[in-house]
Amino acid sequence: MALKILHTADWHIGQSLNGWSRTYEHQQFFKELEELIERHEVDALVVAGDVFDNQNPSADATQMLYEALARFREKRPHLVTVLTAGNHDPAGRVEAPGVLFQKIGVQAVGMVRRQDGLLDLSHHLVPLKDSAGAVKAYVLALPFPRATDLPGLSFSSSEEGSPVVRAVAELYEAAVQQAREQIGEMPLIATGHLHVAGGLESEGAERRILIGGEHAMPWEQFPDDLTYVALGHLHKPQKVGKETIRYSGSPFPLSVTEQHYKHGVNLLSFSDAGVLSIERLALSRPVPFHRLKGDGGLLLEELVPALDALELDGNLPVEQQPFVHVDLRPQVSAGGLKAEVDQILAEYPVRSAGVSVLRPKQQEVVSAEAESLIRLSEIQPDELFKSAFERVHGMEPEAKHLDYFYRAIAEAEVE
Structure with a gap:
C-alpha cells in the first residue's frame, strides 16, 4: 500500500501585513489543507518550520494551530504530523503541548535533544x-x-x-548515520529550516539566519542517502541542487515580493516498492494581491484609473478585501507621496500593502570606477543613511526614521 506525505512550511501564523491581520487567509489555508489531506489520502504531514510568525504568538494564533491539527487528524485518524521549529518560532513553546500532541499524532520538535552525546532518536x-x-x-x-x-x-x-556551515553539515551527517544504524535502508526524509546555497530569497521577507551571518549551506552537504529533504525558510517554492531537495514555500503571499509566486505544497508518494514520486499541489489564493506599477512606476494621476480597472467588489468584508501595493516613479508631491497614495486607497475597498518609489536603473547602477572616486570622509552620515534606506525600502526615509537615526548618532557620541 502506498505511503503519501505532504510537505509544507512557513505558515507564519499571526503575521500581519502593513498592520492588516492575515487571520482570514490562514483560516482558508487550513481548510484547503484539510481538504487536500482527505482527498489525497495523506498519511503524514511534514511542516518544516516557521509555524508562527514571532517568538511570542498570541493565544488566537496558538488556538488556530491546535484546532487545525485536530481537524487534520479527524479527517485521517492515523495521520502523523511532524512539526519542526523555524527561526521565527519559540522552540520551547512548540514542544510544550507534547503529551496532548501525542493524542492527535503530532510530533513537535523545537530543539535538538541528545543523550550521552548522541541524538535522541526517540525525539x-x-x-x-x-x-x-x-x-x-x-x-x-x-x-x-x-x-x-x-x-x-x-x-x-x-x-x-x-x-557554522561545517557544524550544520556535521549535525546532518551524524544524525543520518545514527538513524541508518536503526532503520537500515528504509526511506529517510530529513527536515531542514535553513538557507541552502542556490535557493532564491524573497527580498525583505526572510532573515539570514545561520549564526554569524553564515546562512547558506551547500546542498551537496546533505548526505546522499537521504530520500528527500523537506526544507523551510525560503518562501519561494523551489528545488535546490536536485529533485529531492525542495522548499515547499509559503502558503500565500507574505510580502509584496511573493505576489507572483505559485503557492502550494509538495505531495510525496512512496510505492509498495519504495519508489518516490513528487507532485506539486497548487493552493488557491484566499485574498487577491495586486501590485500596481505600470511601466516603471505610476504617476499619482495614474493610480485612480489603475484602481478602477481592478473592478473591485465593494461588498466584501475588510478581511477579504484585496491587498494593493503601489509602485510609484519619482515625482514631486507637496503632501508626500505615501500620504497621498494612502488617501486615494482609503476611497476603495482595498487594504494597502505598502508603497515603493522606483528608481531609474541608471541611477541605481554606479560603476566601480566612479564609486572609487567618492571618499567616505566626504559623505555626511545622514546622506549615507538616506541612500541605504532608499536602497532597501524603495522610498525616502520619513521624518520619524531620520529622528531615530539622529538619536542613535547622539547616543554613540555620548558613549
Whole structure:
C-alpha cells in the first residue's frame, strides 16, 4: 500500500501585513489543507518550520494551530504530523503541548535533544505508517539549528570555510548515520529550516539566519542517502541542487515580493516498492494581491484609473478585501507621496500593502570606477543613511526614521 506525505512550511501564523491581520487567509489555508489531506489520502504531514510568525504568538494564533491539527487528524485518524521549529518560532513553546500532541499524532520538535552525546532518536526519528499500519518510511526531524544545537561549533578552527556551515553539515551527517544504524535502508526524509546555497530569497521577507551571518549551506552537504529533504525558510517554492531537495514555500503571499509566486505544497508518494514520486499541489489564493506599477512606476494621476480597472467588489468584508501595493516613479508631491497614495486607497475597498518609489536603473547602477572616486570622509552620515534606506525600502526615509537615526548618532557620541 502506498505511503503519501505532504510537505509544507512557513505558515507564519499571526503575521500581519502593513498592520492588516492575515487571520482570514490562514483560516482558508487550513481548510484547503484539510481538504487536500482527505482527498489525497495523506498519511503524514511534514511542516518544516516557521509555524508562527514571532517568538511570542498570541493565544488566537496558538488556538488556530491546535484546532487545525485536530481537524487534520479527524479527517485521517492515523495521520502523523511532524512539526519542526523555524527561526521565527519559540522552540520551547512548540514542544510544550507534547503529551496532548501525542493524542492527535503530532510530533513537535523545537530543539535538538541528545543523550550521552548522541541524538535522541526517540525525539527526532518518526516512523511513518500507511493506512494498514505498516511502517514505510521515517522522518528525521531537525529544527532550525541554534548555536546550542551545534556542540562542535568553533570559530578558532584553522580549517577553511565557514565553521557554522561545517557544524550544520556535521549535525546532518551524524544524525543520518545514527538513524541508518536503526532503520537500515528504509526511506529517510530529513527536515531542514535553513538557507541552502542556490535557493532564491524573497527580498525583505526572510532573515539570514545561520549564526554569524553564515546562512547558506551547500546542498551537496546533505548526505546522499537521504530520500528527500523537506526544507523551510525560503518562501519561494523551489528545488535546490536536485529533485529531492525542495522548499515547499509559503502558503500565500507574505510580502509584496511573493505576489507572483505559485503557492502550494509538495505531495510525496512512496510505492509498495519504495519508489518516490513528487507532485506539486497548487493552493488557491484566499485574498487577491495586486501590485500596481505600470511601466516603471505610476504617476499619482495614474493610480485612480489603475484602481478602477481592478473592478473591485465593494461588498466584501475588510478581511477579504484585496491587498494593493503601489509602485510609484519619482515625482514631486507637496503632501508626500505615501500620504497621498494612502488617501486615494482609503476611497476603495482595498487594504494597502505598502508603497515603493522606483528608481531609474541608471541611477541605481554606479560603476566601480566612479564609486572609487567618492571618499567616505566626504559623505555626511545622514546622506549615507538616506541612500541605504532608499536602497532597501524603495522610498525616502520619513521624518520619524531620520529622528531615530539622529538619536542613535547622539547616543554613540555620548558613549
